Amino acid sequence: MSKQSFPLLSALRTWLVRTGNRFVLWLYTGVFNLLLTIFGSILARTRMSHNNGIGAVGSFRFVDNPKFPLHPFFEPGKTMPCRIRHGAASFHDDAMRAVRSISIKLADTRSASPFDLELNTGVVALFWSAASFLRFAKYKKTMYGIQYHQYYRNYPVGARGAYAGLRRNPTSFDNLHYYSQTPFWYIATDNVKRYVKYRVVPAEEVPESGLLDDYERLIEPGNQRILPGETRSRNYLKEAYARRLQQGPVFYKVQLQLHTASDDDSMEIFNCCREWDEASHPWMDLGEIRAERALDWSESTLMLFSMNNMPKGLDALPAYSIFDYNSLNYMRKRSDIARKARIFAIKLFGMPPEIPNDDNRNQ
Amino acid sequence: MAKNEKPPKPNLKVRDEYRECHQRTQITFRHNQRKIWHPRLRSYNHIEFHRSRTYGGFLARLGLFFLEIYDGLKKGYQAFHKWLFPQRDKIYGHPxxxxxxxxxxxxxxxxxxxxxxxxxxxxxxxxxxxxxxxxxxxxxxxxxxxxxxxxxxxxxxxxxxxxxxxxxxxxxxxxxxxxxxxxxxxxxxxxxxxxxxxxxxxxxxxxxxxxxFYWEYRQDTPLPRVVIRDHDKDTPDQYSPGRLAAIEKQFIPIELIKVKHLDMIKFAPGKLTYEKMQADYPENLTSCLKPKNPDTPDITRGDDWFGERMMNGMYASDFDRDPRNPDLYWIHYHWNSYDKNPHYYAMPDVDVWFRLKPDGLPLPVRITLTGPLRADDSDPRAKHTFTPEDGAKWQAAKRVARVSGAIYTEVAHHFAGTHLNVEQYAIAAFRNLHLSPIAGLLKSFLRSVVLVNHTADRILVGNGYITSACALTPKGLDQVVMNVMGTLDWKHFKPMIPLSEAHVFAKAANLYWDIVAQYVSDYIEYPPYHERILEHWYEVYRFSEDAVNHSVPAFLCNFLRSALLDKSGKPGPGHSAGWYQTGNRMNLNDDRPVVDGVPRAVSRITMAKEREGVTDADLANLKQVCTYIIFQATFGHTWANSKQYDDIGEVKYCSLGLRFGTGPDGVLGPESDTSIAPDLTRATQMMWWSNMLSRTGYGFITANEDKDVSPHMIEALEKHRAAFADLGFDIDTIQSRTNI
Missing domain, CATH: 2.60.40.10 (Immunoglobulins)
Known part of the structure; x- marks a missing residue:
């Protein structure tokens, strides 16, 4: 007898499965965050990744004439204080091949903010769900600047994400393109359900530096080592960015892409390893960042960015299982405890040392 | 002979004796159920020409009995498990x-x-x-x-x-x-x-x-052979359980006789005689025909018998006309170009000329032996010609010719022509044919051949029996095999045209070829199969490429090259080839495919990768190659293999090698000179060989033990049962695969 004969039973079964899946998601992410808190945040006093970074302070101005339905938070022409932090995952050597990032906080504070964004280089990501992220963590196995070898072998999608995101020796943080990759809610004043993706690009059109050329693409993505005979220092990129800010403010453009939710949307719309078609989902300007002054190591280190710092209607999409594409942001949201524990541990045990400009490369 | 004149019938008395003995020595494969006390064979892979791995001790047999109980229980458990947890052909979830x-x-x-x-x-x-x-x-x-x-x-x-x-x-x-x-x-x-x-x-x-590691080609030989890493555990193919059970039942009695003889030679020298050894093995055709009265002439040593066996026996020789005298037929066994050990065994080149008798059977008229006939001879070019007038020397020359023919048949017709020839197609087929219905057409016939060839590498060729029983060294044997393989091609192959009404082998071969060709054609033209063959034509292309790329270089001996070909390498108008019979042989007019700059023996089936490019010629080629493969794997092998027992089942009549002997005439001494025949060890091993190859069998087309022969094929064969029977050939003896 088919399930349709017993709709109540079918509904109960669906509810049980969903609840079970959500419980597993809650459990897995909880355990992961607990381990991260203990071993990463407290014992090592480090972020989960992107420890190698530099902060800056400035302002954010929303565009005057937005070309998209407005969310109440995005007031046209409004200017807000802003902090950003550029980072590199996950080695302490700027000359290594690495994914670079920008984190944005619309407040001049270390933590509290109405709106935080975290973006990485690469239009697509290296992992696509909590489950895949756990595999990513499992197969890290770092050795001499090489990591994730097995992960990239197992998951070509991850390898494509790595090639998309890795940058070799960019000239500055401010000429890279950064993408949120994962979609978020975008419920504007018209109450239509939409999804949004963000990106940050240089305010002026300049060629993106550090893109992998054909030679670099022959090197397997797990190999992030510096090139033989590399003369750039371990901190060259941070130093270049600080010098750039000393010469004057740096401008970035923040853009967004919208997708109107539909009942027949494929789940793939949430897959951060797939781009949205730019023809049907054009990038539209949201605002401009003006970075004015670099922050020192300790101030940069003490900043934390959280996915919980988001206005209603712009926050993370709900996730129902560890395989759900939206589970990545769910996991990030739950990792605040680890972020706060890191700040607490720094206050308790002291600031971790600055990255030295020594010859201890590929670390 | 006038058209309406009937050919004279052969001597009826002799024919009756022949029929009676043929009937008496016919092989049957019915054996009693094996009991606990019967010795065990470890497995087919452990057959050895010296001492096979058998278990005869009481404790070993008892242990094996319990092991078999365990195996039976295990099989039972596996069957129960399969029943309890079926692997259903249903996809679960929503992919x-x-x-x-x-x-x-x-x-x-x-x-x-x-x-x-x-x-x-x-x-x-x-x-x-x-x-x-x-x-x-x-x-x-x-x-x-x-x-x-x-x-x-x-x-x-x-x-x-x-x-x-x-x-x-x-x-x-x-x-x-x-x-x-x-x-x-x-x-x-x-x-x-x-x-x-x-x-x-x-x-x-x-x-x-x-x-x-799947049907890999061996890299240590130029022959297209498959890699078998461990013949017990890691093989690309497996014998069917029925085949293993049958070989044990059939083989053990033969093995026990050989072991007894080897023990007698070791522990009681002088007790074993050739006569006693012969008597221990089952009676064969020539022993049966031996006259009871010593004064009666032995027909098996007569010229008529010699000619008949050369035409229709195990030898099934390729008769050419003598280029210098078209009234005569000519057979040549060539050994002098190959690496030999010249000190112990006589192995001259042999040329035999025949005249066709009115009854259609050949009669030998002249034999020329080229090479040393005594241990102290050293001239490899010395020619010795004998005719029936030479009396005892003629008899001895016929014996040398018989033995030479037997070795050639064993190596060229049997081992290279069927076993290795079929293996090269088996490898290409198993590597490439998966979804094409051609897989269904061929694979059943190609089963087990690589396994039995692997065993033959150890016990027959290389350092196996042949090189210990004749002058050929392992290198020389390889040279023969390479050259023979270089003459084998499916394209334009046809069995030999019968020389006469009495040419039973050629008639049976042609009849069988026609049956297989029709079966293959019907199969390929059957619309659902035809469509899928075209759909998966790429498999046929890959099959063809593998067969060609791994085939040996094409070969034609110097004599034939100069006699038949012009400067372009093709049969030219100035080169009369009327004497050269083309049936059973490579077509010299065909262009050889060139791989790595070397012309190859096996022709391409198709150049088309897609169905759009498939031509009628490609389909005709496919039918031809399939017919050829099935023919060689079944009838071709059966003929060469099953008649060994008739023709090399009596040591003094014929063997797989002759010694120079100690008499003044060397190898031309009488049969009674036991210094010429193989020594007792080689002799019992040869008897073991001929019995093992001919008297053990499993996998026949009509019996269809493994249910893998198409009923259409069986039906087609059954329709011609009477026609084959008229030729004295029982279709029940045609093996469906080359597995022995």
Whole structure:
């Protein structure tokens, strides 16, 4: 007898499965965050990744004439204080091949903010769900600047994400393109359900530096080592960015892409390893960042960015299982405890040392 | 002879005796049920021409008895398990194209095959629950590049009760036919690739390149041979259980006789005589025909008998006309170009000329032996010609010719012409034919050949029996085999045209060829099969390429090259080749495919990769090559193999080598001179050989023991049972595969 004969039973079964899946998601992410808190945040006093970074302070101005339905938070022409932090995952050597990032906080504070964004280089990501992220963590196995070898072998999608995101020796943080990759809610004043993706690009059109050329693409993505005979220092990129800010403010453009939710949307719309078609989902300007002054190591280190710092209607999409594409942001949201524990541990045990400009490369 | 004049009938009395003895010595394969006290053979792979691995001790037999009980229980448990946990042909969950397990399958041999993809390999993604149930999650096949992408339901695969997950790689094994004549592709699990359940996290899970050590070509020989790493545990093919059971039952009595003889030679020298040894083995045709009265002439040593056996016996010789006298027929056995050990065994070149008698059977009129006939001779070019007028020397020359013919038949017709010839097509077929119905047409006939060839490498060729029983060294034997293989091609092959009404072998071969050709044509033209053959034509292309690329260089001896070919390498107008019979032989007009600058023996079937490019000629080639393969694997092998018992089943009559002897005439001494015949050890081993090869059998077309021969083929053969019987040939003896 088919399930349709017993709709109540079918509904109960669906509810049980969903609840079970959500419980597993809650459990897995909880355990992961607990381990991260203990071993990463407290014992090592480090972020989960992107420890190698530099902060800056400035302002954010929303565009005057937005070309998209407005969310109440995005007031046209409004200017807000802003902090950003550029980072590199996950080695302490700027000359290594690495994914670079920008984190944005619309407040001049270390933590509290109405709106935080975290973006990485690469239009697509290296992992696509909590489950895949756990595999990513499992197969890290770092050795001499090489990591994730097995992960990239197992998951070509991850390898494509790595090639998309890795940058070799960019000239500055401010000429890279950064993408949120994962979609978020975008419920504007018209109450239509939409999804949004963000990106940050240089305010002026300049060629993106550090893109992998054909030679670099022959090197397997797990190999992030510096090139033989590399003369750039371990901190060259941070130093270049600080010098750039000393010469004057740096401008970035923040853009967004919208997708109107539909009942027949494929789940793939949430897959951060797939781009949205730019023809049907054009990038539209949201605002401009003006970075004015670099922050020192300790101030940069003490900043934390959280996915919980988001206005209603712009926050993370709900996730129902560890395989759900939206589970990545769910996991990030739950990792605040680890972020706060890191700040607490720094206050308790002291600031971790600055990255030295020594010859201890590929670390 | 006038057209309406009937050919004279042969001597009726002799024919009656022949029929009676043929009947008496006919081989049957009925054996009693094996009992606990019967000795055991370890396995087919452990047959040795010296002492095979048998278990005769009481404790060993008892132990094996319990082992067999254990094996039986294990099989029973496996059957119960299969019943309890069936692997249903149903995909569980809702596979999504966004969630796939992918990878690429290639052959696994370094250097040569590393990046050669295996296409159309059947794959299944399986999961097993904690309670034992199987769940098929996906299935598919590899593409031309060996790549695969199997969509599956991620949530189903990651259910908590799923204990383990694996990718099953299946090859299309031997085909089976139901009583309703439906072809059932038999997917056999080749290997399992375990997958960590935790690694299934969505999107694409890449298993990367999976290298299969699958029907790999050997790199240590120029012959197209398959690699068998461990003949007990790691073989690309397996004998069927029935075959193993049959060989043990049939073989043990023969083995015991040989072991007894070897023990007598070792522990009681002088007790064993040739006569006693001969009497211990089952009576063969020539022994049976031996006259009871010593004054009566022995017909088996007569000229008529010699001619008849050369035409219709195991030898089934290729008769050419004598280029200098077209009234005579000529057979040549050439050994002097090959590496030999000249000190112990006589192995001259042999030329025999025949006249065709009015009854259509050949009568030898002259024999020329070229080379040393005594141990103290050293001139390899010395010619010695004998005619029937030479009396005892003529008899001895015929014996040398018989033995030479037997070695040639064993090596060229039997081993190279059928065993190795079929193996080269078997490898190409099993590597490439998966979804094409040609797999169903051929594979049953190609079963087991690589296994038995592997055993032959050890016990027959190389350092096996032949090189210990005649002058050929292992290198010389390889040279013979290479050259013979270089003359074998499917293209334009036809059995020999009968020389006369009495040429039974050629008539039977032609009749059988026509039956197979019709069966193959019907099979290929059957619309559903035809459509799928075209759909999967790439498999045929790859099959052809593998067969050609791995075939040996084409070969034609210097004599034939100068006699038949002009400067262009083709039979020219100035070169009369009327004397050269073309049946059973490579067509010299065909262009040889060139691979790595070397013309190859095997012709291409097709150049088309896609169905759009397939021509009528390609389809005709496909029919021809399939007919050729089936013919060689069945009738061709059966004839050469089963008649060994008739023609080399009496040591003094014929053997696989003759010594120079100690008499003044060397090898031309009388049969009673036992210094010429093989020594007792070689003699009993030869008897063992001929009995083992001819008296053990399994896998006959009409018996269809493994249910893998198409009923259409059996039916077609049965229709001609009477016609074959008229030729004195029992179709029940035609093997469906080359497995002995």
């Amino acid at each position: 999504s194209a966004d969630t796939v397990v992918s990878g690429r399958i290639t052959f696994g041999q370094k250097q040569k095959d590393l990046d050669v993809p295996i296409s159309n390999m059947h794959l299944e993604l399986w999961g097993r629950a904690y309670w034992g149930g199987y769940r098929k999650l996906s299935q598919g096949v590899t593409d031309r590049d060996g790549r695969f992408s199997l969509p599956y339901d991620l949530h189903y695969a990651r259910r908590w009760w799923m204990r383990r997950i694996w990718l099953g790689i299946y090859h299309t094994g031997h085909e089976h036919f139901t009583e309703r004549v439906v072809r059932i592709p038999d997917y056999t699990l080749f290997t399992k690739v375990p997958i960590l359940q935790g690694d299934l996290v969505g999107t694409e899970m890449d298993l990367n390149t999976i290298q299969l």
